[in-house]
Amino acid sequence: MIKLFSLKQQKRDGETVQHPGTRQSAAQLRIQKDINELNLPKTCQVDFPDQDDLLTFKLIISPDEGFYRGGRFSFSFKVGQGYPHEPPKVKCETLVYHPNIDLEGNVCLNILREDWKPVLTVNSIVYGLQYLFLEPNPEDPLNKEAAEVLQSNRRLFEQNVQKSMRGGYIGAIYFDRCLK
C-alpha cells in the first residue's frame, strides 16, 4: 500500500517535469526532432550534461582517418530560441592546430554562418565538422599560420598536427594532449 502510494507520487512528480506549465518553444520542439533523428557516424558521440535541456550539449569527434586520426575533439553546441532560423552557436573546446579553427575555439564552417538554412539539422553540422577534420581547408583560414604550413608543406603540417595532439609547442603555443 505504501509502495503503491509512493509510485503514484513518483508518477505525478514525473508528469510535472514533462509538462512544466508552458508549451515547449518552437526551438525546443524542433531540436527534439533533430535529436530523435540523429544518425551519428561511429566517430561521433553527443553528451547532454542536463537531460532536461536539449538546447545545450557537447559533441565529441574522434576522427579515424586523415591528419587528425586518433585525436579527440570536443565541441559545445548552444541552440538559441531563434533555431532553426538561426544556426546553433558551436565552439571547439579542445585547443587544436587546424586552419579552420582558431585558438579561441571559433569554427569556420560555411553552414554555421552564411550558408545556414533552416532545413539543415544538427546532423548536417555534425557531418560538416567531421569533414573539417578529414579535409582541412587552407583557403579562408581562421588560423593563418596553420593554413600557410598546410599549403606550403603538407608533410610539415602533418608533423605539426601529430606534435600538437601528443601535447607540445607549435611556435609559441602549447597544445594539450588530446590523443585518445
Place this chain on the structure above:
Amino acid sequence: MKVTVKSWTAVATWRWVANDDNCGICRMAFDGCCPDCKIPGDDCPLVWGQCSHCFHIHCIMKWLNSQQVHQQCPMCRQEWKFKE
C-alpha cells in the same frame, strides 16, 4: 416500419496534398500546424515556391523576412517565388 431521422452527425476528414509529409523548416507534419499555431487548417496554410518546394506559410515567411539580400528557397537555394 417507419423511421424518422431526428438528428445526424456528419464526419469529414481533410488533408493537405503536398509532395512531402513534414515541413522542412519546423519538421512538423503538414497536416498539423507550425509551432506558432494551435489549430491546423486554413489558419496555418501551406505555400509552394516555383521550385515546387512546400512549407507552412508562417515558417517560410519568417525565413524570407530574415534574409536581407537574396530570398532563396531553403531547400534548393533557388530564388524564392511563390507559385501562382
